[in-house]
Amino acid sequence: MSGSTTQRFASLHDVELCSRAAIGERAAFGELVRRHGSAVRGLLRRMGAQASEADDVAQDAFLTAFERISEFRGEGTFAAWVKRIAARAYLRRLQREKKLGALASEPIDGEAEVEVKGDADAAIDLDGALKQLSAAERLCVSLCFGAGLSHAEAAESLNLPLGTVKSHVKRGLEKLRARLAPGGGVIVEGRRGNG
Amino acid sequence: MAEAEFERRLERLFAEAPELADAVAFADRVERRLATGWTARRWLIGAAGVAGGVIGASQLIMSNLFQRVENVSDSARVLKAGFTQVAPRAAWVSGFAEGGVVVWVASALAIVAMGFALTRVIEEL
Numbered sequence: 003m004s005g006s007t008t009q010r011f012a013s014l015h016d017v018e019l020c021s022r023a024a025i026g027e028r029a030a031f032g033e034l035v036r037r038h039g040s041a042v043r044g045l046l047r048r049m050g051a052q053a054s055e056a057d058d059v060a061q062d063a064f065l066t067a068f069e070r071i072s073e074f075r076g077e078g079t080f081a082a083w084v085k086r087i088a089a090r091a092y093l094r095r096l097q098r099e100k101k102l103g104a105l106a107s108e109p110i111d112g113e114a115e116v117e118v119k120g121d122a123d124a125a126i127d128l129d130g131a132l133k134q135l136s137a138a139e140r141l142c143v144s145l146c147f148g149a150g151l152s153h154a155e156a157a158e159s160l161n162l163p164l165g166t167v168k169s170h171v172k173r174g175l176e177k178l179r180a181r182l183a184p185g186g187g188v189i190v191e192g193r194r195g196n197g
Numbered sequence: 198m199a200e201a202e203f204e205r206r207l208e209r210l211f212a213e214a215p216e217l218a219d220a221v222a223f224a225d226r227v228e229r230r231l232a233t234g235w236t237a238r239r240w241l242i243g244a245a246g247v248a249g250g251v252i253g254a255s256q257l258i259m260s261n262l263f264q265r266v267e268n269v270s271d272s273a274r275v276l277k278a279g280f281t282q283v284a285p286r287a288a289w290v291s292g293f294a295e296g297g298v299v300v301w302v303a304s305a306l307a308i309v310a311m312g313f314a315l316t317r318v319i320e321e322l
Contacts, residue, residue, distance in 0.1 A: 028228060028231050028232065028235070029228075031228075031231065032224055032225075032227070032228040032231075035223070035224040035227045035228070036220065036221065036224040039217075039224055039227070040214055040215065040216045040217040040220045041212070041214040043214075043217060043223070044214030044215065044217070045211070045214065048211070057223065060223070061223075061226060061227055061230060064227045065227070065230060065231065068231060081212075128207075128210040128211070143207075144211070147204070147207045147208050147211050148211035175200075175203070175204070175207070178207065179203055182206075182207075182210075
């Protein structure tokens with residue numbers, strides 16, 4: 003896209019860009035990709051995707067979003083809408099690769115020792131903190147707090163019981179809280195029920 | 198920190214994704230794929246429109262082709278006679294003598310028109 007076109011769209015709001023994209027103005031959609039591409043790719047990486055895998059899924063998600071742009075009513079933000087599309091696309095990919103089933107068999111209970119850094123940087127190191135979580139916890143927390151899915155929607159997308167998702171989220175949050183809190187130390191997580 | 202407050206903070210942290218170094222290159226890749234997809238789609242729609250137009254127009258023509266040819270030939274003869282009386286030397290009127298040509302020109306136009314109409318319909322879908 004030329005510089006003048008980029009400048010023309012740079013001043014427009016996302017909703018206006020969506021309207022233009024809906025009538026087939028690809029350059030307007032390109033501006034949306036420029037604005038939100040990193041956020042979508044970042045979410046997929048936080049869900050556990052490798053960088054190249056995240057890029058592939060994000061590209062497909064944006065193409066899907068372009069195809070379905072007329073369905074976007076502007077009720078939420080465009081970024082949130084694309085993130086949901088991308089998150090679901092990533093889950094479908096995991097399902098195709100038979101990796102999603104492994105989550106169902108991942109144990110919820112058990113003892114885990116979470117090392118907490120305790121320095122100031124830890125407070126903003128979400129990516130580092132997410133690495134402390136199990137794959138299922140990371141996926142559930144990212145779906146609910148990154149992609150904005152409800153517990154029920156996440157359960158449906160993951161093909162897991164609602165209670166299991168809630169447990170993964172709860173445990174994930176506990177670990178993140180310990181990791182991201184100012185100060186901190188080593189937290190030993192005990193056995194918990196499935197509620 | 199209260200649970201709700203931490204959850205809000207977590208949502209903010211998720212929303213504040215850092216800009217990746219290759220953000221522009223990524224956007225360009227998506228735009229290229231969009232352009233490629235639309236070119237392929239346009240060709241596909243065009244081909245479908247032309248095929249549909251040919252089929253539709255041929256059905257239309259074949260349904261009563263001979264009768265139409267006869268009617269047009271008769272009309273052309275009548276017109277020619279009329280025009281000959283009005284302007285005996287008008288060269289363009291001689292074209293009407295070829296009633297069959299008119300039919301085939303009309304058929305070609307019908308094919309184009311139906312192809313165009315079908316293309317529009319498919320695009321709208």
